[in-house]
Structures are given as structure tokens and as C-alpha cells.
Amino acid sequence: xxxxxxxxxxxxxxxxxxxxxxxxxxxxxxxxxxxxxxxxxxxxxxxxxxxxxxxxxxxxxxxxxxxxxxxxxxxxxxxxxxxxxxxxxxxxxxxxxxxxxxxxxxxxxxxxxxxxxxxxxxxxxxxxxxxxxxxxxxxxxxxxxxxxxxxxxxxxxxxxxxxxxxxxxxxxxxxxxxxxxxxxxxxxxxxxxxxxxxxxxxxxxxxxxxxxxxxxxxxxxxxxxxxxxxxxxxxxxxxxxxxxxxxxxxxxxxxxxxxxxxxxxxxxxxxxxxxxxxxxxxxxxxxxxxxxxxxxxxxxxxxxxxxxxxxxxxxxxxxxxxxxxxxxxxxxxxxxxxxxxxxxxxxxxxxxxxxxxxxxxxxxxxxxxxxxxxxxxxxxxxxxxxxxxxxxxxxxxxxxxxxxxxxxxxxxxxxxxxxxxxxxxxxxxxxxxxxxxxxxxxxxxxxxxxxxxxxxxxxxxxxxxxxxxxxxxx
Numbered sequence: 001x002x003x004x005x006x007x008x009x010x011x012x013x014x015x016x017x018x019x020x021x022x023x024x025x026x027x028x029x030x031x032x033x034x035x036x037x038x039x040x041x042x043x044x045x046x047x048x049x050x051x052x053x054x055x056x057x058x059x060x061x062x063x064x065x066x067x068x069x070x071x072x073x074x075x076x077x078x079x080x081x082x083x084x085x086x087x088x089x090x091x092x093x094x095x096x097x098x099x100x101x102x103x104x105x106x107x108x109x110x111x112x113x114x115x116x117x118x119x120x121x122x123x124x125x126x127x128x129x130x131x132x133x134x135x136x137x138x139x140x141x142x143x144x145x146x147x148x149x150x151x152x153x154x155x156x157x158x159x160x161x162x163x164x165x166x167x168x169x170x171x172x173x174x175x176x177x178x179x180x181x182x183x184x185x186x187x188x189x190x191x192x193x194x195x196x197x198x199x200x201x202x203x204x205x206x207x208x209x210x211x212x213x214x215x216x217x218x219x220x221x222x223x224x225x226x227x228x229x230x231x232x233x234x235x236x237x238x239x240x241x242x243x244x245x246x247x248x249x250x251x252x253x254x255x256x257x258x259x260x261x262x263x264x265x266x267x268x269x270x271x272x273x274x275x276x277x278x279x280x281x282x283x284x285x286x287x288x289x290x291x292x293x294x295x296x297x298x299x300x301x302x303x304x305x306x307x308x309x310x311x312x313x314x315x316x317x318x319x320x321x322x323x324x325x326x327x328x329x330x331x332x333x334x335x336x337x338x339x340x341x342x343x344x345x346x347x348x349x350x351x352x353x354x355x356x357x358x359x360x361x362x363x364x365x366x367x368x369x370x371x372x373x374x375x376x377x378x379x380x381x382x383x384x385x386x387x388x389x390x391x392x393x394x395x396x397x398x399x400x401x402x403x404x405x406x407x408x409x410x411x412x413x414x415x416x417x418x419x420x421x422x423x424x425x426x427x428x429x430x431x432x433x434x435x436x437x438x439x440x441x442x443x444x445x446x447x448x449x450x451x452x453x454x455x456x457x458x459x460x461x462x463x464x465x466x467x468x469x470x471x472x473x474x
Contacts, residue, residue: 008249009214010242011222012177012207013169016184017162018067018194019131019202020060025159026130027054027097027289034200038154046130046159048093053288056081060161061104063193064128065294066302067163068105070187070309071123078293079104079127081286090133090153098164100283103127104292110167112180113314115323121180122168133158134201157201169208169219174235174242181205181231182331186310189333198229205234209241211249221255225262226272237262240269325352332356333366340371346378354378358390364397376403384409387457409458415467418451418459422467425450436472444468 024031028045044052065075080102083095108123134157139149165184171177185203188196196203210222223241228234240262248255260269310330317326317335329335334355341351354377359366377392384392384406392406425447426433436443444465451464 006246007214008211008242008246009216010172010174010238011169011210011212011219012171012173012238014165014167014171014177014180015206015208016165016167016181017131017204017206018165018188018196020063020161020163021194021202022057022059022063022161024057026057026060026128026161028052028159030159032160033156034202036156038152039156041156042158046092047155054097054286056289056292057161060128061292061294062298062302063161063191064104064126064163065299066191066305067165067188067193068108068126069299069303070191070306071105071108071110071126071165073105073108073123073126075294075299076102076104076106076292078102078291080291081128081289082283083286084129085282086280088132089151090135090158092133092155092158096129096132097286097289098129099127102291104294110180110184111311112176112183113311113318113323113327114176114179118311119170119176119180121170124166124168126163126165129162129164131157131160131162169210174238177207177238178231178235179327181234182327183310186331186333190307190310198231201229204229207234207238207241209238209245210255211242211245220249221257223255223257223269224259225269226259228262233262233264236264236267237269240267244269320348321352325349325356328356332360334360337366337369337371337374341375341378344372344375346375350381351375351378354381354393358393359396362390362394362396364394368397370396370401373401373403376407380407382460382462385457385459386461415463418455418464418467421451421454421459422447422464422471425454426471433472444472447472 022032025041025046028043030041030043030046033041045054068075079099081097082100082102084098084100085095087094103125105126106124108126110121110123112119112121133153133155136152136154137150138152167180171180185196188194188203194202198204205228207225207228208222209225210220212218212220223245225234225237225241228237241260245255259272261272262268263270313335314323314326314330317329317338321329326335329338329352338352338355341355342348351374354374355366359369359374374396377389377396380403381389388406388409392403395401429447429450432443432446436447447468448461448464451468452459452461
């Protein structure tokens with residue numbers, strides 16, 4: 001039962017961390033990189049050796065401004081770095097260089113297309129900071145700190161440029177949150193500033209969740225869910241938190257502000273620590289860095305470089321397909337290939353189905369596919385053997401790929417050629433024929449399979465099914 005069905009309304013805000021793919025770290029010249037040997041991308045600055053001083057990464061500043069513009073934010077004329085003080089073993093300085101009350105980007109608005117209209121999500125801020133090191137928990141439950149035998153720290157990630165995006169609590173369901181994150185991720189990827197891959201940790205999300213009675217004003221005590229690493233887990237974690245908070249309220253118990261991890265295997269929340277407030281971090285301006293003042297000309301140039309937003313493309317494609325298909329095409333980065341294939345002559349819905357199903361299953365990069373060749377395959381999909389079609393799709397990303405050799409493998413659609421094969425298959429399987437005539441019509445698939453086997457997969461399966469059905473009913 002959802003919150004709204006029980007008279008309760010979820011109130012959800014998100015904090016999204018985006019790791020920028022700059023060549024070097026935020027405040028030093030160590031190269032960034034995923035999957036390098038542990039503790040090999042470090043220097044005195046990112047390891048906080050005495051006397052080492054930070055220098056801000058210009059590209060990271062520019063990219064943060066560009067992201068802020070894509071989020072509809074106001075760009076600050078003056079932004080200040082601050083020290084965020086807390087002690088943890090993945091933070092060698094004992095503080096994180098972040099931004100507090102003078103961020104680069106604030107007061108934005110991001111529209112998320114939904115089937116029944118647009119959902120407007122307010123953006124409180126998007127600020128630039130350095131990432132912490134990566135802690136690897138050994139033992140325990142699924143690599144989490146709870147129950148771990150020991151923890152190891154890899155400082156390669158420490159100091160990597162990180163943008164934190166904070167939304168207003170405008171989301172009202174796990175589905176809203178998932179949809180927002182999918183559109184946001186695609187926006188970030190298309191800006192070229194991050195790979196935004198949750199499985200690699202370059203996109204991470206925390207969710208602040210509370211519930212209130214439908215129609216109630218104000219907010220109740222919230223929980224924070226940390227470190228969820230897939231869209232599915234984010235949705236499930238939010239649903240779990242909503243469920244538990246409703247149960248506590250209805251039992252008359254207190255909801256204590258708390259931070260949780262979500263255990264997907266158990267579909268349960270694990271208490272992490274008490275949630276800190278801003279005063280706990282004792283922010284103060286970073287004395288070793290000057291304020292950042294983006295020039296008006298820079299902001300104008302970056303605004304002119306913004307690509308067409310994913311949401312706009314969803315609305316355009318929705319008219320010729322449907323909302324769900326348009327949303328999936330855009331948020332997986334396949335919509336431009338779809339448009340090119342349709343423009344090359346393929347039927348629109350057939351092109352979308354092939355791209356979202358067979359091509360996606362084959363793991364082919366849509367960016368390397370020649371649209372005109374794929375259009376030929378889409379148009380001929382019912383005329384060539386399924387095995388040949390699948391093989392062709394798997395090779396569409398190959399350099400110099402041509403659909404022509406596969407198009408020559410026409411399916412056998414000649415009734416006169418197929419009827420003797422069908423008779424032979426039925427004669428060889430009298431028990432199955434009797435069972436089919438006795439009511440087990442599911443055996444039709446067995447007969448089709450046998451005919452396809454006898455013809456080496458070249459028969460038209462739809463025609464085979466029709467001929468078999470007619471023959472068995474005679």
C-alpha cells in the first residue's frame with residue numbers, strides 16, 4: 001500500500017553527488033582515474049601534508065557553472081569555498097573543502113516530464129567540492145561498515161571534483177525520484193562533464209524522506225538514506241523508509257532524525273548514525289583559496305553551449321510513439337539513433353522496438369551504428385531468418401558494417417515448400433499430435449520449433465504457425 005492510499009504523503013528531497021571527469025583533481029594536479037591500483041594517484045596536497053596548499057581546478061569551476069545553467073540556476077557573481085569540518089578516516093585533512101552559503105549555483109528549477117504533465121523540481125543549490133577517499137569495508141554485510149571486520153582506505157578518489165546538487169522536497173513518490181534522477185543523469189552525460197555511472201560511484205544519491213498526512217502543511221522529522229547505487233535501490237529504499245515512518249506515526253511512536261543505509265537483499269534499513277546539521281560542521285571560509293567570480297562572458301558562452309534538454313526531446317517523440325517509449329529512448333541515450341533510423345525510412349514504432357530491445361540486448365553502442373544500415377534491417381525484420389537478424393544486429397556497431405549480406409537470407413515463405421516439412425514433423429511426433437488435438441494447444445510452439453530446426457531456421461515462423469494450426473485442426 002502506498003503512502004497516498006493510506007492517507008499519508010511522502011515528502012522527498014534528494015542530494016546528488018556528481019563526480020566530474022576532469023583530467024586532474026580539484027585542488028592538486030594528481031590525475032583522476034577509475035580502477036587504478038590503490039593509493040597510486042596521490043600527492044602531498046590531496047594527502048594533507050603540512051604546508052601543502054590547494055589551487056582550484058578551472059575546468060571544474062566552468063563545468064559546475066554549465067551544470068547550474070542546465071538546472072535553471074542563478075549563477076553567483078561571487079562564490080566562496082568553505083571548510084566543512086568533520087573527522088573520518090577517509091578525510092585526511094579533518095575537513096572537506098566545499099561551499100556553504102555562497103555556492104556557485106542556486107535557486108534553480110528542473111522540469112521532469114511525466115505521462116500526465118511536467119513535474120517541477122526546485123533546485124536549492126549546486127555547489128563544488130572535493131570528494132572524500134574511498135573506504136572499502138571488508139567482511140560484514142555486502143561491504144557495508146555495519147558488521148565489517150576492518151576498513152581499508154583508497155585515497156585515489158580523495159580530492160576528485162564533486163558537484164553536489166540539492167533539491168527542494170518536491171518529490172512525492174519513489175517513482176518521481178527515479179524519473180527525476182534518470183532525466184538528471186542523462187542531462188549530465190550530454191553536457192560531457194561526467195560519466196554519471198552509479199555502479200562506478202561517479203553518480204551517488206542520498207534521499208531525505210519524511211511523511212505527512214495528505215493535505216497537511218509543513219514537514220515532519222526526516223530520515224536520510226545514504227549511498228544508494230542504482231535507480232532501483234533508490235526507489236526501493238524510499239518505499240521502505242515511507243513504510244516504516246508511517247508505521248511509527250500510526251503506532252504513536254517518535255520518528256527520530258537519523259541516517260540509514262538501505263540493505264537491498266533484506267529490503268530493510270540499517271541505522272547509520274545520527275543526522276548532522278550544518279552547525280555540526282563548523283563551516284568557515286577557506287583561507288587558502290580566493291573567492292570564485294564567474295565572468296558574465298563565460299556564463300553567456302556556457303549557456304550558448306547547452307544542448308537540447310532531454311525533457312524537450314521526450315515531449316517531441318511522445319507525439320509519434322508514446323510517453324513510456326520516448327522516455328526510455330531519451331534516458332538511455334538512444335533517441336538520436338532512433339530519429340536517424342526513422343528518417344532513413346524505417347517505420348517509427350518498429351525502429352524504436354528494435355533499438356530498445358534487440359540492439360540494447362546486444363550491448364551495441366548506439367553512437368557507432370550507421371542509421372541507414374540499421375533501417376534496412378528494421379524494414380526486413382519479418383523477411384529474414386531470426387538467427388540472421390540477431391547476428392546482424394550484434395554486428396551493427398562494427399566498422400564498415402553492411403546489412404546487405406543478411407538481407408539476402410530471405411525466409412522460406414513458400415507454402416508449397418513448407419507443407420512437406422510440416423507433414424514430416426507431424427508424422428514423426430504422433431503422441432504430441434494426439435495431445436494437441438486433446439486440448440494441449442501449447443504444443444504448437446513445439447511443432448514450430450521442430451519445423452524451424454528442419455529448415456535450419458530459414459522458415460517464416462508466423463507462416464509455419466498458421467500452416468500448423470490449419471493442419472492440426474483439419
